[in-house]
Amino acid sequence: MSDSDYKKVPAELIKQRRLYAATIAFIAVLYITASIQTNYNPLRFFFHMGSFFDFLVHGLLPPSYKLSEGLGAILAQNFGMALIPTFIGGLIAFCLCFFASYSTAPNRVSVKIVRALASFQRNLPSSVWLMVLVMAFGVGTSVGLMALTINTLGYLLRGFADVVDEVGNESMEAIDSVGAAYLPKLFQCVIPAALPGFISWLLYAIEINIMSSSIIGAVGGGGIGMVLMSHWKLFRYRTSFGIILVLAANVIAVNFISNYLREKVIK
Amino acid sequence: MPLDNNNTDAGNNILSVSGLKKHYGAVKAVDGVGFSIQAGEIVTIIGRSGAGKSTLMRCINRLVQRDEGSISLCGTEIANDMSHRQLCEMRTKIGFIFQHFNLVYRLSVFQNVMHGRLGYMPTLKGILGRYAEEDKEKAYDIIKSVGLEEQLYKRASDLSGGQKQRVGIARALIQEPVLLMCDEPIASLDPVTSRTIMELIVSQARERGIACLINLHQVDFAREYSTRIIGMRQGKIVFDGPSDTLTDSAVAFIYEGDSQHFSEADSAGSLQKEEYAFV
Numbered sequence: 001m002s003d004s005d006y007k008k009v010p011a012e013l014i015k016q017r018r019l020y021a022a023t024i025a026f027i028a029v030l031y032i033t034a035s036i037q038t039n040y041n042p043l044r045f046f047f048h049m050g051s052f053f054d055f056l057v058h059g060l061l062p063p064s065y066k067l068s069e070g071l072g073a074i075l076a077q078n079f080g081m082a083l084i085p086t087f088i089g090g091l092i093a094f095c096l097c098f099f100a101s102y103s104t105a106p107n108r109v110s111v112k113i114v115r116a117l118a119s120f121q122r123n124l125p126s127s128v129w130l131m132v133l134v135m136a137f138g139v140g141t142s143v144g145l146m147a148l149t150i151n152t153l154g155y156l157l158r159g160f161a162d163v164v165d166e167v168g169n170e171s172m173e174a175i176d177s178v179g180a181a182y183l184p185k186l187f188q189c190v191i192p193a194a195l196p197g198f199i200s201w202l203l204y205a206i207e208i209n210i211m212s213s214s215i216i217g218a219v220g221g222g223g224i225g226m227v228l229m230s231h232w233k234l235f236r237y238r239t240s241f242g243i244i245l246v247l248a249a250n251v252i253a254v255n256f257i258s259n260y261l262r263e264k265v266i267k
Numbered sequence: 268m269p270l271d272n273n274n275t276d277a278g279n280n281i282l283s284v285s286g287l288k289k290h291y292g293a294v295k296a297v298d299g300v301g302f303s304i305q306a307g308e309i310v311t312i313i314g315r316s317g318a319g320k321s322t323l324m325r326c327i328n329r330l331v332q333r334d335e336g337s338i339s340l341c342g343t344e345i346a347n348d349m350s351h352r353q354l355c356e357m358r359t360k361i362g363f364i365f366q367h368f369n370l371v372y373r374l375s376v377f378q379n380v381m382h383g384r385l386g387y388m389p390t391l392k393g394i395l396g397r398y399a400e401e402d403k404e405k406a407y408d409i410i411k412s413v414g415l416e417e418q419l420y421k422r423a424s425d426l427s428g429g430q431k432q433r434v435g436i437a438r439a440l441i442q443e444p445v446l447l448m449c450d451e452p453i454a455s456l457d458p459v460t461s462r463t464i465m466e467l468i469v470s471q472a473r474e475r476g477i478a479c480l481i482n483l484h485q486v487d488f489a490r491e492y493s494t495r496i497i498g499m500r501q502g503k504i505v506f507d508g509p510s511d512t513l514t515d516s517a518v519a520f521i522y523e524g525d526s527q528h529f530s531e532a533d534s535a536g537s538l539q540k541e542e543y544a545f546v
Binding site for chain 1: 359367369383386388438
């Protein structure tokens with residue numbers, strides 16, 4: 001090897017570097033155009049910081065927890081609104097996910113169809129689903145639950161199908177080789193292997209739904225969000241702030257418990 | 268398995284394969300393979316990686332669909348168009364031992380071994396995993412005979428490599444197969460464990476009267492443990508004979524394609540002439 005060999009950078013490497021540079025430039029241009037389009041000024045927050053903190057101190061503090069509805073009742077409802085869509089969505093996702101994984105599906109068409117369905121349900125946020133459902137059924141908690149269930153099913157189905165994919169062909173091949181039929185193979189091999197993954201996704205769904213159920217409520221889906229909005233509209237900011245703090249504590253607590261359970265399950 | 272009266276095979280052929288072909292795209296993985304195995308035989312297939320050994324085995328129990336050729340087990344044709352039920356029934360008669368053990372690692376040793384009975388059970392019982400008491404007792408006996416009784420309720424993921432393969436062996440044995448196919452059973456194990464696992468496979472097969480077909484990389488193990496050796500190269504059988512007739516030059520030919528030493532191997536009279544163009 002001669003001395004100057006290291007200077008001969010391979011053409012692909014140069015190409016790759018140029019691609020990186022072009023990508024970064026492209027993102028910068030995108031950011032600037034988007035800022036102009038939306039009239040967004042990142043410095044605005046700092047210019048108005050004074051009035052923001054003024055509002056924080058005088059408008060929101062101290063938070064008030066005097067609610068006619070009862071804090072316990074709305075918290076329970078918030079939990080319910082997170083758990084019910086998770087259970088129903090999880091149950092349907094469990095039944096459908098085997099049609100959405102190449103390793104267990106009867107044919108490739110079923111994988112494409114089920115995955116497309118899941119992607120459609122997932123890619124519209126639950127607040128959009130709610131608007132559609134409100135037009136059909138009116139406002140209320142059950143409509144909120146429906147919207148959450150549709151969205152939850154969307155990402156649980158995708159998540160479950162990926163978990164089934166990850167079980168891998170090796171153990172399934174072994175179960176095939178002993179002459180087991182399809183359903184025993186699912187229940188004796190695929191499901192035991194996929195169970196921690198399923199549970200992990202369910203916990204994630206509860207975390208997400210605790211948060212979404214509050215947003216859902218604000219646009220007509222009932223639950224804690226509706227209570228929050230009704231106080232907000234009456235300028236009861238301290239009570240609203242109280243609800244927000246409870247909601248935050250609730251979300252953090254659920255995340256904490258869920259992480260703990262996930263660690264236990266995955267081991 | 269019911270015996271097919273129309274078969275033309277010799278009476279005690281456990282397995283016969285003829286004209287077997289399988290290609291993946293342009294690659295001919297198995298290119299016209301034919302052989303048969305009698306009861307009590309322990310046959311090893313040697314050859315380089317990619318010679319088609321694994322594909323051949325997977326074609327036999329139809330984990331892989333063959334392109335051409337016929338296969339029969341105990342005189343019954345393993346047809347390409349047999350129903351799924353018939354296919355499952357046929358597979359119960361063939362135990363399969365994998366290089367990577369292919370266990371369900373979250374389940375216990377006992378549960379993994381019981382999987383070997385799934386092919387015999389009605390669907391609902393299989394789904395629920397309600398195994399018959401006598402099957403469980405048989406499983407326990409087999410687990411004892413492979414030396415895992417201490418690990419009975421241990422998770423498969425907590426076992427060592429050799430122990431995992433013992434589970435694989437037990438799962439195959441509880442099928443009460445007529446044929447045991449082992450696809451590089453010791454390739455993931457250390458040399459000492461490899462020896463004990465090979466000894467276990469061969470002694471169990473002898474004891475239970477199961478014919479054995481083993482894919483191996485280790486020529487010395489093949490010579491030591493098998494009654495007959497088949498050499499494969501590029502999807503074709505280039506050697507088929509009793510293990511003591513496998514000369515070093517034949518091995519060289521199987522692995523390196525060294526045709527200079529070929530005449531010597533030929534004089535041993537065991538290279539399959541019709542299979543090989545150089546002759």
